[in-house]
Amino acid sequence: MSANTRHTYIQIHPTDNVLVALQDLPAGTLINFDGQQFALAENVAAKHKFTVTELQPGAPIHMYGVLVGKASAPIVQGGAVTVNNIVHAASDFKMGSRKTAWHKPDVSAFENRKFMGYHRADGSVGTANYWLVIPLVFCENRNINVMKEALSAKLGFTKPRGYESEVDSLIDMYQAGKSVEEILRADLELSPENDTAHRLFKNIDGIKFINHDMGCGGTRTDSDALCGLLAGYITHPNVAGATVLSLGCQHAQASILQAEIMKRDPAFSKPLVVLEQQQSGTETAMLHEALKRTFVGLIEADQHERIPAPLSKLCIGLECGGSDGFSGISANPALGYLSDMLVTMGGSVVLAEFPELCGVEQELSDRCVDEATASRFMELMTTYNARAVADGSGFYANPSPGNIKDGLITDAIKSAGAAKKGGTSPVTDVLDYPEKVTKPGLNLLCTPGSDIESTTAEVAAGANIVLFTTGLGTPTGNPITPVVKISTNTKLYQKMPDIIDINCGTIIEGEETIAEAAYRMLDYVIELASVKHRTKAEKLGQDDFIPWKRGVSL
Structure with a gap:
């Protein structure tokens, strides 16, 4: 530049x-x-x-x-x-020659660095240690919430900060006869963060209760993909074990989930509780069993402790949302440099959001390590765009009103900047949703451009940390993987300090080079992976989870 x-x-x-x-x-x-x-x-x-x-x-x-x-x-x-x-206009793409030569960045300052992580039986290493409670079908969402109410507070896993004290203040003012104007002018103080010292299980970072609206009533393809997605979470290195509630008659059967788990981890040995309400009889009987077996599972999960791990065990999800005209100049290329650093050290990175790769297909396909990998990428891009066109909205319709207002006025402009997150290293693998990362290096994962759907999928693929750039601001988080929010401009960093973790506006202002910003971010990632600090999304309890209904989202 x-x-x-x-x-x-x-x-x-x-x-x-x-x-x-x-x-x-x-x-x-x-x-x-x-x-x-x-x-x-x-x-x-x-x-x-x-x-x-x-x-x-x-x-x-x-x-x-x-x-x-x-x-x-x-x-x-x-x-x-x-x-x-x-x-909007973008160049056509076709099978080209392999262009896998690249300049590896200097990683000497990080070669001997390690992070403190949870080592799993399959060889992966987690940056956290969570227990999952998830439904196989939306019919069980209420029972998931009942378990949350029963377990979270008692075990010391309440939200980091609630607004209950603020509501108490409003009630007090109302009962004291304060006017509407006085109530609106009142300066309410936020509750302090909850003290984690009262947790019963010291080595467990939390119990995560996930809801969704899928599992039945849609296509079999979507329900099968849901089972694969959930299997990705259950086998994820940040997860110690899981409780799964099923109704019994839905499309997303427990047997399909078990098969997807074994596909990802043939020697799966984590504690797993699977209960079906139609077999248990009463709701009470199922929940009693679920609570007892979950508690026993937590006892086992609490035996895990953090021990040193090489940086090659990091799998970084690369994400952007609420992008602006600076995204492709500051934060995204800084992520690209960090990606190249991690790949050089043997780690894995995941670049997703296929609608936001429109226009750079030729470059990415040429960077694939072989023609079979390139062919799969081009086929997934072509098929996905054709489905979107059939639904009346091709990749050209991807930019949001916020994107357009801040300078990303065609999909190709947005895509060219978004692709910078993937750096310059060769593409070692191309994955279809909801497949899992099995190779080190740069992996391309077919997902929508929709922030939460894409982040949800990257985590299922194995990302144990997600780096998320934004120019407009978004609170996006994930239940089991830390999501680091990186601003493309200093104004956003100063305006929304409660959701932004790192500022890359320093690049725009000439205070820092792209490489210097990448070094700073990697330092942050290593400390985060060792739980020396938490992301803003974690502090806010921002546990976003949306499965992809294929063909519906861009």
């Missing part, structure tokens, strides 16, 4: 014919670029793009060195690129 000395605009790739404004630029601002000088024809907001030459309708527009759109109306030199003068 090249920027002018005052850091007011930037050219991301030498072949790009648009520049990105790094701050609000008024009309008339003089631009000195590539030996020429011209004035901006109109105001250009920070994160948005403007042309370096005059463009006629049909002219290609390039960013990140790839085609991201075509002019739909004349654009003068120094004119802003907007939804009114550009349409």
